[in-house]
Amino acid sequence: MTATRLAAATTASALAQRLREAIDAGRWSAGDLLRQEQIAAEYRVSRIPVREALAQLQSEGLLDIAHYRGARVSRPQAGEINELFDLRLLVESDLLARALGRHDQRSLRELGRLQDRLEDAEDRLGWISGDIAFHEALYAPAERPRSLALFRQLRAPIDRFNAQALGPGARKQGWADEHRQLIAAVAASDAAAAQAILEQHLQATRTVVLAACAGQGED
Template sequence: MAQILRRTTTNIVADELRKRIMSGQLREGEQVRQEAIATELGVSRIPVREALRQLEAEGLITLVSHKGAEVTRLEPSEIAELFEVRIMLESWMFEHAIEHITESHLEAAEKLIASMRNDAMIEEWGALNWQFHETLYTPARKPATMKILRRVHDNIDRYVRLQITLTEDSQERAHREHQAIVDAARNKNAKVAVALLNDHINHVKEQLLANLVSKESLE
């Protein structure tokens, strides 16, 4: 019984730290101190340590000898690589999903687009964006690939969310591209739908990397 309780506490701590990392509350390179987190959350150091190991496996935390844990910093080349993985996996998933996709899937995706249009939900953009893509790929019935893809999304979400919040143009273009993808899926046009998806992911990638390079040149 105690072992089950510890695992539950670990998951609660991991969920809280993951949320802070993906929202930007914990910034890349920032140290995550076990003692401080344990005190703040009212738990022992054991579930905090286990949660950090879990997040390390997800790529969100880096455990450094003699320094402890810090939020993983991704280089532009690593971010570009993760986007390439996204294109490969999501194209494959979407192509398999379209023949099984239903109107209820598409309506759910459109509701998520509407939620993302609401400025009050901007802090939840990453979660909503993942739910949008997940909804479209679920009919493919590829649960193992979906788990891998979720991890890829989590690793680049904090960067994408920052990009989306920089300008209204970025937000509006994302909304238009999402709706175009849904429309193509509704028409069962797999070739067009996958092409639109690839263009969408590539556009986010190019804009994000351009802003990261620009930011580095100013520092």
């Protein structure tokens, strides 16, 4: 790759990250159009890295790009949400089962610390990042990096929707109770209880996300 092409790729990657953060922060909502010329002017780049950045976000499921109609922020559909949660149940149940016997007092204290911080979160992005950190710490002892990467990939479309549609108050007490119950089950090495709590947790979250998606679809 030439120096020029390398610079362009770097610019596109950096631009994709900035656009991703702007969408997460609520600058554009589901269905909003991202105009190439406006982005190029605002971020002082040419159209080429803009197109590449938009294509990258499309590959992540964040944008829908239609020929001659531009790029729009995607809105998850009920079928996609259900599929993502079905896959999350499979992946996260396996991670939890493998991690269960490997937690120690130090990792359990870390889970408690992360949950304390999560319960104090008041903004949407802080709440989502705190929830991700909790689940990653819960599954980390499994030492399954590919499964953890898949866990993050499956969460991403829903987290971006949640960043705009939900917040810490959506089901705060229920999520907190289930996280605390998960910590207790892991500490007791109770695999059956841990799996049951995780399934309840993900199914309840699915219900909230589906309801929020349906509500936005009525706008």
